[in-house]
Amino acid sequence: MPTKDEVFEKIQSSLVDALGVEEEEVQPEATLVGDLGAESIDFLDIAFRLEKAFNIKIPQGELFxxxxxxxxxxxxxxxxxxxxxxxxxxxxxxxxxxxxxxxxxxxxxxxxxxxxxxxxxxxxxxxxxx
Amino acid sequence: MRFAGKTALVTGGSRGIGRACVKRLAAEGARVAFVYQSNQAAAEALVQELQSAPAEVRPLQADVCDLARAHQIADLLFEEWKAIDVLVNSAGIVHDGLLGAMTAEQWQTVIAVNLGGTYNYCHAVTQPMMMQRRGSIVNLSSTAADFPSRGQANYAASKGGINGLTRALAKELAPRNVRVNAVAPGMIETDMSQAVRSLAGAQIKQIIPLKRIGQPEEVAAAVAFVASDEASYLTGQILHVDGGVSLGGY
Incomplete structure (x- = not known):
């Protein structure tokens, strides 16, 4: 079971890969759309990366x-x-x-x-x- | 060797145009997995024929209507190959009949295999291709999508659906450097077109500006081009390979 810090680090890494942003930009309070520039296709990409990173399934509609x-x-x-x-x-x-x-x-x-x-x-x- | 170091998945790969695509991609250096439904002998014969190909050629049995199996195959290939560079959706069937006499099963089967199968494999490779930030999907459409013959309502609808799917998915995946195009063959010399060619006889060549039936290898050459990096600025297009039939007129 990962710690909260480890969860954050993996999410940070996933968002860097999905959105092409710098690691420093991915802070807890940053919004995906406004601060990190995510578009609709990015949400799909982010969900895919979270599934891989944490070995979980994210059914459609669960995250958003x-x-x-x-x-x-x-x-x-x-x-x-x-x-x-x-x-x-x-x-x-x-x-x-x-x-x-x-x-x-x-x-x-x-x-x-x-x-x-x-x-x-x-x-x-x-x-x-x- | 446009596909050296690349990987490709081809549905409907044991026969007809799909088979020609497998041969072409393998000859140009791709590692190719191809899906066949039931003709194991044809699949094995193709593997045997491509023994001296530069890279691996792998047959995989599947019903393209099975979405879970499509995902299983995509996951397996992505796990082993670390990338799926090319998907060619070539599995297709015909079950012609005038609409007034067409059974629901005739309609649904053709839609399920041609359009549903294309959806299934596009869906299955979307995740790996998005994550790897590259990929090329080539869907086999048909001239019949825009110029159908009598008795082809189900087939024409399935291929028209593929054209729409191709354009929409091209827009969705373009930001991830994944290209989606279709190749639309006209009358090609395959088992699938045998019945139509027999019925039409020599007349059929008269409506083809190039005055001959096309060969599967000629379609495969177009598919290989569209799938390759040579077509790197091409997406959302329907490329007709039909001897000029889609030009219309006289």
Whole structure:
């Protein structure tokens, strides 16, 4: 079982390879889209690299539940509804959604995902606690 | 030797155009794995024929409709070879009939093998090719996608689907230096086209500007070019290899 530091180091290395960024840029608070320049294809690449690095499977929608964001049941006028936010919290326990919930514009969700969120996601899958 | 040190996976590799592609890529130095469905004798004969090829030629039995098997094969090759440079999706079938008389099974089988099989192997190599930051996928389409004959609704739909898949995937994978193209053969002398050629007789040559049926090796030459680094700026294209049929007109 890796430690939290080891999880971070592997994620840092995966993001350097996937996004072509410098190691120093990959800090816990860095957002994947805004700070590291990730595009949609990069999320697929990142998921592939995490699967290899940690020998895990990441089913579609687990890291980024886009099905919620395209479901009229959870989205109205381009914003995620209360029911949608509840579903997101359930499906993304690793993500800090505090800022997003203030103005839950659908397109903004992807912009909020940070390196720390990724670390918590992997730690959750592996059961890492320290 | 455009493919020296390169690796290639070819579906439908034991017969027809796929077989010609295996031979061409192997002759140009690639390590080639080819998928065949059931004709083990043909697969073994091909391996035997390519014994003196510069690199390994490996037959793998699979039903291209089986996505899990496609992933198993891609994972195996990536693990052993450390790269999959080229994928050629050549597995295909025909089951012609006028639509009004076409059974659901006729429709679904052709779509599942031709289009579904292409999806399965594209899906399986996406991860390795994205991670290795290079790759070339060549899907075998057909002139029938744009110029279908009567009785080919299922086949034409499957090949039209391949063209769409090719263009869309080309856009998706271009940022990762993975090229996706299609080669669209016209009337080629293979077992698969035997029935059509027999029915049409000598007339068929009259509608081909080059006035002859093409050979599988001529398609394989185009596939090899598109797959090679010589075509490094080519992606999302459908290259017609049809003696001029797709020019239309008189």
């Amino acid at each position: 539940p886009e099905d919620i964001l395209t479901d009229p049941q959870y989205v109205q006028d381009g914003k995620v509804t209360e029911a949608g936010l509840a579903e997101l919290r359930k499906r993304m326990p690793f993500a800090n959604l505090d800022n997003f919930t203030k103005n839950p514009v659908v397109q903004d969700l992807v912009n909020l995902m940070s390196v720390a969120d990724l670390c918590r996601f992997v730690e959750g899958k592996l059961g890492v606690t320290e």
